[in-house]
Amino acid sequence: MTFHAIIVAGGSGQRSGGKKQWMPLGGKPVLRWSIDAFAAADAGEIVVVVPAEDLDQARLVLTDMPVRLATGGTSRAQSVQNGLDALRDIAAMADIVMVHDAARPLLTFELIEALRQRLQTAPAAILALPVTDSLKKADGALIVDAPARTDLWRAQTPQAFRFGDITDAYAAWPADEEATDEAMVADRAGIRVEIVEGAARLQKLTYPEDFKVLEAFMSPTxxxxxxxxxxxxxxxxxxxxxxxxxxxxxxxxxxxxxxxxxxxxxxxxxxxxxxxxxxxxxxxxxxxxxxxxxxxxxxxxxxxxxxxxxxxxxxxxxxxxxxxxxxxxxxxxxxxxxxxxxxxxxxxxxxxxxxxxxxxxxxxxxxxxxxxxxxxxxx
Structure with a gap:
């Protein structure tokens, strides 16, 4: 089953101390880990979405990689739509497209394949992990509620959809609302999104100390x-x-x-x-x-x-x-x-x-x- 990948690499690095997509992890830039994973899984096309000011750096760093470059937008949702636009000349409406955050570099072939298999029967699927911590809702520093964690999941990426479905869903998304991920956009459009259990190694790079955590996953002892x-x-x-x-x-x-x-x-x-x-x-x-x-x-x-x-x-x-x-x-x-x-x-x-x-x-x-x-x- 043909599938394509969009890797969103538009982070500003305000919390991680720099643009994390270009920082080294295990001997290569963070962004290359996701590209390598999709290439190993035989993705048809890999689109990398970067800020306009990073295009020259992307061409230099990714010169030997099988990718298409697209320019990021002012929001994550706009960046994803730009990535979808970059696929219009190649992707059929029934093709699978997986949207992935470059800040989750430790993607594996097994996780990609699990999503592909789920889309044999489901219209859409995302990787996610069940919530294991107790949840608290606060008003400032005061706890005002403790929602039950039953049936709650932490969304990860990639998130997989039919190209035509997610394109149409974004076209119908209200311009004055912010979408935090593609699953939200698909759900609003009436697309049933199923969960495939993800992995702890797909932790998102947000803070400088997160690099040490991921390096531990890369080098198990x-x-x-x-x-x-x-x-x-x-x-x-x-x-x-x-x-x-x-x-x-x-x-x-x-x-x-x-x-x-x-x-x-x-x-x-x-x-x-x-x-x-x-x-x-x-x-x-x-x-x-x-x-x-x-x-x-x-x-x-x-x-x-x-x-x-x-x-x-x-x-x-x-x-x-x-x-x-x-x-x-x-x-x-x-x-x-x-x-x-x-x-x-x-x-x-x-x-x-x-x-x-x-x-x-x-x-x-x-x-x-x-x-x-x-x-x-x-x-």
């Missing part, structure tokens, strides 16, 4: 859990390194590096969450350069690898398993050191300790063990 375990035996010494803190003790842990079991377990947890192997892959014990190395180097390396992949660390949790030394007096310092090494906040880090009630190698004080769990996000 996956949560990844990692776990690590490490153990070292006790040997002669005067202090021990645990979670980046040196503790005076009558023994030390034996290992190729500084044998900080807490940092080793946490490093393995982070590498595992990111699918990057284990600590031995990155710092093999056979390599002499890591002899006696400070284990905070290993942990920082794991954090850097995750962030280089666009990931973020959500939280870190370490449990030390030993009879001695007592961990509680040093726990706060350990948390502070872990937060410093990993570049996280203190409330994202936890260090705990437990014993095995004299059972096993830790209970016999033959060695110390550590286990760690982490949560990260990756694009």
């Amino acid at each position: 996956r949560m990844r859990i990692g776990q690590g375990f490490d153990a070292h035996r006790w040997g002669p010494g005067e202090s021990v390194w645990l979670c980046g803190v040196e503790i005076v003790h009558d023994q030390t842990l034996i290992g190729h590096s500084d044998a900080d079991a807490g940092l080793h377990a946490l490093t393995d947890a982070l590498l595992g969450a990111a699918g990057l192997g284990d600590i031995g892959d990155h710092f093999p014990p056979t390599d002499p350069q890591w002899k006696g190395a400070s284990s905070d180097l290993f942990l920082k390396h794991a954090c850097d690898l995750i962030r280089n992949k666009g990931g973020e660390i959500v939280n870190l949790d370490v449990t030390l398993i030993c009879e001695r030394p007592k961990i509680k007096p040093h726990r706060e310092a350990m948390c502070e050191r872990l937060a410093q090494i990993t570049g996280t906040r203190l409330d994202q880090v936890s260090v705990k300790a437990t014993t095995t009630e004299k059972m096993g190698f830790t209970g016999r004080e033959e060695g110390l063990a550590a286990q760690a769990v982490c949560l990260i996000t990756l694009p």
Whole structure:
């Protein structure tokens, strides 16, 4: 079924800090996202309506795009009518025309196709989302009513109609009234408009902070859990390194590096969450350069690898398993050191300790063990 698209890109940018249709989003101008979506859906003609003062910029930015340009009017309704006029030489009366706001850039093929399918049986359809918030009517700052949200929907775009129907509906619209969208115009003309459920990603760009919201939709994150375990035996010494803190003790842990079991377990947890192997892959014990190395180097390396992949660390949790030394007096310092090494906040880090009630190698004080769990996000 043949369909055409009109993209209205006439915003003045008073609330968004500039003309949002030309602002970058995900590496390209906002306007191009909608054009690309309609092109991918095989739209017959794509008309882009821009203010007269933006025509030169549009020709420059959209030089390689399959679009027709039309000049915007003094209102959104007039801009849409100008877009319809630009289709008169190509659109048949029974063709579908979809009217879309450039300020809703994250349009998808699936949403366009859902509208096309609905127009197989319906004369008109729009994308919309059900209202989920409680509604209040106010007189200034005073609430005077609380309308029920049942059966209320938030209109989105595209809005789809037969070309002849919406053209005639606009021709009959009173010149002294303002139409907020095409569904209002069609309804006034007696055209039955049906709803196709839209998507949250079609949020409209209105304020500067809205760009961050849409970028989050463009780059969904996956949560990844990692776990690590490490153990070292006790040997002669005067202090021990645990979670980046040196503790005076009558023994030390034996290992190729500084044998900080807490940092080793946490490093393995982070590498595992990111699918990057284990600590031995990155710092093999056979390599002499890591002899006696400070284990905070290993942990920082794991954090850097995750962030280089666009990931973020959500939280870190370490449990030390030993009879001695007592961990509680040093726990706060350990948390502070872990937060410093990993570049996280203190409330994202936890260090705990437990014993095995004299059972096993830790209970016999033959060695110390550590286990760690982490949560990260990756694009």
